[in-house]
Amino acid sequence: MEYPRDQQLRVIIHHLAGEARREVMVLDGASRTDPSKIFEALRDIYGEKETLASLLNKLHGRHQRPGETTRQFALALQELTGKIQSKSKIPNVDEVLCVCFLEGMRQGPVKIAVSRFARRKGAISFRMLKEEARRIEAEEDMAGCSEFSQAEVSVFKTDRVGGLADSDAPFTLSQLAEELKALRVTMTELSQQVAERGRGSGNQQGGKTRNPGWDDQGRPRCLNCNEWGHMARNCTRRTTESSVTSSRQPSGQDLN
Template sequence: MSSEQSLEDQVRALTELVNQLTADNQRLRGGERSSTSSDSAQVPSSNVAGVTPVERLVCVPRERKCPRFSGKMSVDNMSVQDWIEEASRSLAARPMPRLEQALFVYDLLDGEAKREIKFSPAADRNDPQKIFEILKQNFSCSKSVNALYRQFYQRRQFESESVREYSHVLMELMEHIQDKDESLDQSDRVLRDQFVEGLRNDKLQGELLDKISANQHLSFRDVRSEALDWLSRRAQTTARPRAYSCNSYEADTNAVTVSTAPEFIELKECLRKQQAQLDAILTQLGQTQAPSSSTYRPLSAQSRPYQFQADGKPICLRCNKAGHIARFCRAIPQGGQTTTQGSVPRGEQTGVVANSGMQQGN
């Protein structure tokens, strides 16, 4: 009798355990709390057969990737100030002790930046803020304050640069100046005035100067917003293409300098004069080289036709003897003077000079 009662107790306990496990499964699967409470009402809250319900908490870490830093601008593509800002945000998203934060920052370093922290005192290596100070001292901008001011005031908007890009460059230069010059006052006003002064669009510049004159308390961001709104309105009014002219919005924003019509006329006139001079030189060269052609013969030779004997022997035009021609004639002219080039052909003249030299030598 006792054995049967013990079996019934075990079956009852197993049944209650199955019910409890089913309720827990429904709760984990998103079941309604009402069904869970009804099932738990049937099962006593006390431990059943030594089994207690265990709550399981699953934590999914939210990783925020932080870029690495080596101290070289060509590798990192960011300044040390920008990297420190990114690393500080990553630390804020990770609630960790200070030592773990220092190790996290140290793992993000490469190259010379990591060696610089490695050889620092232990007290500085274990503090993330001191690590940031060391990196800022060693890898900040090396330019002097005067050089940064000169670069800032000489900066103008480029032809292919938008107004927004131009403003970002000025803001970055102003950050470098503020890091070097802590005594700078009214940095926003200086940035605003330089932004307006460096714009390429004269119409936009005039509009902004009028607004600043009317309200001296306008900030840099207010002036930049006005400039972007003005360009947006210009884009809407000139969006329709016209066949007889270029897009005026592009001409205003890009402000590409094009040569004027008088400059083109002057260039064409200069080219025309040069072409006329070349034609005159070529004509003069053609006139001087025409008599020296291979088909030219002196008038004296052209007026005296070649003569032959009945047997076909040629008669020399110089000595009037048969058997040779004037080119191979060895007769010495009267007076012992060589003939001029005008009376003897070019080929015959060389032969005469050569023959006279041979006879004088003999």
């Protein structure tokens, strides 16, 4: 403000408090009475000490930390860009923030959904991207106890014919449950067809068809003991009977 010099000093001292005010009060006389010198001294004490290159490395190397929400991550990026802007103006700062935000997000369904949203929208502001990430993250937290999260459903939605759906409307969990139910029915039908084909198959030996048969659960029937669950070559009863028979056969000395 265009205050007289003495009033400028009173306004500065009045709005300072604590350590900053004490630092100004201990300046030498010439610096303490010059507003520009006061601000220069405060910047030297409390200003950003990092170089521009260091801040840029921090910005592009910043990633979402464990337990950090997308909103907290976005604020951290904005604070870094603010420090960089104080040293050198960044052209297209909104675009830089969007790129750093998408690249630094934690891997998972939320990042996939937000990246897909950004690709679909094309030109997008950082504020819009941040709010969309916050909304998807909130839906993910609400659906955390369900089998499929809202972010996964919105990313992996498919139509009935196959492939990605053209509509932007995400699948609801009820619609996805119906699709899974229909898929289970189809798998059951295919399993029954495989079992039916297994019942009709067999090995031709000596002009006779040896078909052990199969039950509804797909288990074979043993031709040796007529029990279900194993083949004749694996029948334990056959092995037992063979050992008993061999033990009953007379030895060569008895025959003589």
